[in-house]
Amino acid sequence: xxxxxTEKLQRLDQETLxxxxxxxxxxxxxxxxxxxxGESYAKRYLxxxxxxxxxxxxxxxxxxxxxxxxxxxxxxxxxxxxxxVGAIHxxxxxxxxxxxxxxxxxxxxxxxxxxxxxxxxELWVGEKNKKAIRFYEDYGFxxxxxxGIWVRMxxxxxxxxxxxxxxx
Ligand SMILES: CC(C)(COP(=O)(O)OP(=O)(O)OC[C@H]1O[C@@H](n2cnc3c(N)ncnc32)[C@H](O)[C@@H]1OP(=O)(O)O)[C@@H](O)C(=O)NCCC(=O)NCCS
Numbered sequence: 001x002x003x004x005x006t007e008k009l010q011r012l013d014q015e016t017l018x019x020x021x022x023x024x025x026x027x028x029x030x031x032x033x034x035x036x037x038g039e040s041y042a043k044r045y046l047x048x049x050x051x052x053x054x055x056x057x058x059x060x061x062x063x064x065x066x067x068x069x070x071x072x073x074x075x076x077x078x079x080x081x082x083x084x085v086g087a088i089h090x091x092x093x094x095x096x097x098x099x100x101x102x103x104x105x106x107x108x109x110x111x112x113x114x115x116x117x118x119x120x121x122e123l124w125v126g127e128k129n130k131k132a133i134r135f136y137e138d139y140g141f142x143x144x145x146x147x148g149i150w151v152r153m154x155x156x157x158x159x160x161x162x163x164x165x166x167x168x
Pocket of ligand 1: 001027028091092093094097098099100101102103104105123124125126129131132135138
């Protein structure tokens with residue numbers, strides 16, 4: 001898709017928040033169990049993301065329209081790792097724009113950013129979200145654990161191979 005650009009979100013005003021909620025709700029259509037309980041949840045969650053990881057909140061724009069976003073946190077204490085790592089808290093492309101390479105653009109931006117600060121990235125993805133899991137695996141993320149319906153995946157930013165956690 002031509003005319004896509006990625007940039008850091010400058011401020012989370014009301015209009016932007018509403019657009020991000022719309023993308024989030026649409027992006028997770030048909031996967032409600034992984035996308036929260038509705039708009040008020042989305043609003044609280046996206047505000048939390050903004051407060052936690054302003055510097056790594058990237059959006060993709062097609063013309064003037066926000067088409068997707070990724071929230072990358074360079075200061076996340078992972079109790080599973082027992083230390084601070086990078087984390088991807090959210091990653092969604094509007095359903096209308098999926099499958100055109102926007103997700104790839106956002107992921108590249110994210111990994112470039114986290115690579116400046118972290119040696120490992122962690123994320124959680126719904127176990128039935130096969131498309132996203134495959135997408136992450138193509139980037140070298142490995143499944144290292146599971147908690148309920150959520151699969152934990154990690155990627156080492158400076159080495160290729162990450163051994164699985166004991167017992168997984
Ligand atoms: C996961 C997600 C963010 C990926 O975003 P996306 O914009 O659809 O991803 P892309 O288009 O970059 O890549 C997906 C596929 O689209 C196709 N594609 C990629 N670039 C393309 C292009 N330039 N033109 C056409 N199709 C393209 C490819 O089939 C690609 O698969 P590949 O990985 O084998 O290359 C999106 O599916 C989404 O929002 N899902 C719902 C929310 C979600 O599950 N988030 C993750 C939670 S942890």
